[in-house]
Amino acid sequence: MTSLIRFIETGTLGEITIGMERKALERLLGKPQAISLSKKPTIVKYGSLQFSFTSDKTTEKLVSIHIYFDEVMEIPEQLLLEGWLPNKSTSLKEFVGETEISNVRFIEDKKHTIKNLQIGLKSEANVIIIFILEEGIEKLNSIHLSKH
Template sequence: MDIFLQQGREKGDKVYIFHGKNRRFVAFGIRAIPVAIVGKITMGCAKISSFMKFIQTGLLGEISLGLKRDTVEGLLGEPQDISVSSTPYILNYGSLQLSFSSNDPHATLQSIHLYFDEIVEFPHGLQLEGWLPNKSVSAEEFLIHAEHFNVVLEKDEQHTFKNPQIGFKSKADVIVVFTIEEESVKLYSIHLSKRLR
């Protein structure tokens, strides 16, 4: 898998990072240059982080789609906030948002959303390990980290919009979204939702 860095010809052109099996990338009228895999990618840790494992497998620690609400609350404790709506029923744990089919204690987990800001908070019961990204993480840094652990991310057209955001999807259907802000592409969210049949 290759990583590409888009470089502009004139001052003020935006920088975008893309990669894929078949050297596919998004071009906005700017030539693409392969990035020399930044030395040999020394990430400082040999074990895959909880976030990369979530992207690769759809499992966030012990949390997975289909778990019952009472089981999730038993693992994570009481949420910081609860939605006023009963469908979907949403539990907020800082930067983690979990949606259930209803407010019934036996309702199942339908989606897992992680939102990234300057400060990222997760419940202690989640027991995350390794690299913990936040909003300041660039798309380049994130994709190099994913590459280091062989986490495959393909561009996701459904979550990509020319100016506001770029989306990627893993083989486990986890979506990673980056927002385009002025001169940078920054991490916004990572989420997994149950597929509608």
């Protein structure tokens, strides 16, 4: 099963894992909607998902996965996401309540917490969840995983 909860819990998004080659990602998801002009890193975009790759002389390897929560969530249908899918309006309280059902645990991520602006959480798999403070309510902004 591919789910957002599983990604937060394990750091894998379906068959997509840090370290995989860009060619393998494109076999799974098809041609990206956009590719960055920069090559350090190369960023490929699939709707609300962005993947960053670094390259050596022969291959490009996945170093980070980013999910951005905008007004409309666009997730490639090839991922076949199941279960709960939050959106930009999801509050911190709702998010924690939903993930607690699956026993996903977090710690506050001091690196991504900025007083009165945003709150960062980190899962045991080092997945970072960012909430932006809007009108006194924490709203889901993005979820990230980067190579250590």
